[in-house]
Amino acid sequence: MNEWRKSSRSTAQNACVEVxxxxxxxxxxxxxxxxxxxxxxxxxxxxxxxKR
Structure with a gap:
């Protein structure tokens, strides 16, 4: 099972990507x-x- 992570700066609205x-x-x-x-x-x- 993968552990999905998102930025700590993302909002509570889940408007971001996860890796x-x-x-x-x-x-x-x-x-x-x-x-x-x-x-x-x-x-x-x-x-x-x-890196960019």
Missing amino acids: AFVPRAVAVRDSKNTSGPTLAFPVRSWAAFV
Whole structure:
């Protein structure tokens, strides 16, 4: 089971994205639709994204 996380700066309205660290990837989903689709990014791609 993945542990989904969202920013501590997000509002109580769940208007943000959540991330989960899975083997060799980072999964991303919409916090308003937690049973909806997810995107998965390779760890290196995610690291380059958050570095910007």
